[in-house]
Amino acid sequence: MRQVEDLKIVIRLVPLWSTGILLSTPLAIQASLFVLQALTMDRRLGPHFTVPAASMLIFLLIFTPITIIFLDRFVYPAWQKLTGRFPPPLQRIGIGHVVVALSMVVSALVESKRLKEARKTGSTDTMSVFWLVPQLAIIGIGEAIQLPGNSTLFYQEFPAELKSTGTALVSLFVGLAYYVSVALVSLVRRSTRWLPDDINDGRMDSVYWLVFGLAAVNFVYYLVCAWFYKYRGLAKVSAEN
Template sequence: MEDYYTGATGYDDIVQILPPTKPGKRLRFFNRAALITDADLNSDNTIKKSSWRLCTVQQVEDFKKIIGILPLWTSSIFLATPIAIQSSLTVLQALVMDRSLGSHFKIPAGSVSVIILISTAIFLTFLDRVILPGWHKVTGKSPTPLQRIGVGHVLNVLGMVVSALVESKRLKLGHEHVSMSVLWLFPQLVLVGVGEAFHFPGQVTFYYQQFPQSLRSTSTAMISTLIGIAFYLSTALIDQVRRCTEWLPDDINHGKVDNVYWMCVLFGGINFVYYLICSISYKYEYENV
């Protein structure tokens, strides 16, 4: 019969963790880390003090939970990457558009992306006060975090579609030497902002609920990490686009920024399919989620 290490025994001063006493069947090859062998025992059958040699069953199960979450986490990296690309390109677009607002004010190009934050903040209130209570009344339950993240994926792709269409229109007007108003950039930014109102709170809830208790205090750092990786990835992708294509010249009026957005649409669509596969196969750890 196999014996698994559940915590401190005998004179071992490791803090004892009682449940569970036997590892689960999911990802069974990791269970070997908690399997007690002769090499782990002293002559009096107590566990040797070696934190690297043997893990508790609880530690193994916690590690399995992290492994199960990672595919969904990687899909969120690819969700945030198009948003990071859009943030960079929006400034370039605004620089060559008509930013006049009235006769005495000109919108700074670098501040156009703040529309995403404003729309997120406004829609979060609407979501919390209207949509979620209405959803609960109709279905009898609240949407799961993964459902909210999924809506964010869809809105993000739609935002990229609008970005591509607006840029196509701007290029046509630019060739006719007609300056397009920067206000045309607002709908796509609002769509992305509304999408963030769905998927970012959904991710906070998901990671906090599904992370092991021993790591729950650091669960929200997963979001900051994926955002950082997404911005680095967006920089690398833009650099490769500049190297391999003529879509992003110094003067974007002679480029094809709309193709970059269509690339983001394709990228986001594939990632959404990947997310659906991961979310459908994922099993919540708690029944009340």
């Protein structure tokens, strides 16, 4: 009977887990496409140094831990004092959905501006590569909100014997998101002219809008799953988590 009940708990969490795949897909898309953008932008930093295109990913890696520290030290304790409870993981994940989707909007707007400048001037380095910082920073903030939220949700809700499995599920949907991103980019390249070899002849901004659309649909799906999900008597998440 215990094993049957544990299986029921896991099955109830599967819909929420599945939303994490498309939640992490924007991160995978950014990791694939931002380098192509950076290569066509002005990467000069002074007269003798050129910023390596791939190194711009450092801004995502910087903003993620900074956001985690800021939330854990200031935002969540303040929330706990005002409401009497630690922010529930479902709310944190939902906010992460919104922030990650917002990063795709910023990415599309920046790419649209870059394309316009490149086509107007005929030059491939009219915009500074640091225009990419906002989109990388926002998606880093989104990951800092949703990944700990997902880890907390699965760890606290999985049966005691399966805690490690619950934690591993977060890494699993992140890994699957990279496969989805590869399939999505391949499909776009085969079906449209948005991603040619020379991205100045394409519409990478449309790719970002497409991913934003998928993220929006996924968010609605998440809201439905979260609405019907009931915590197993663990609605309050301790500050240690």
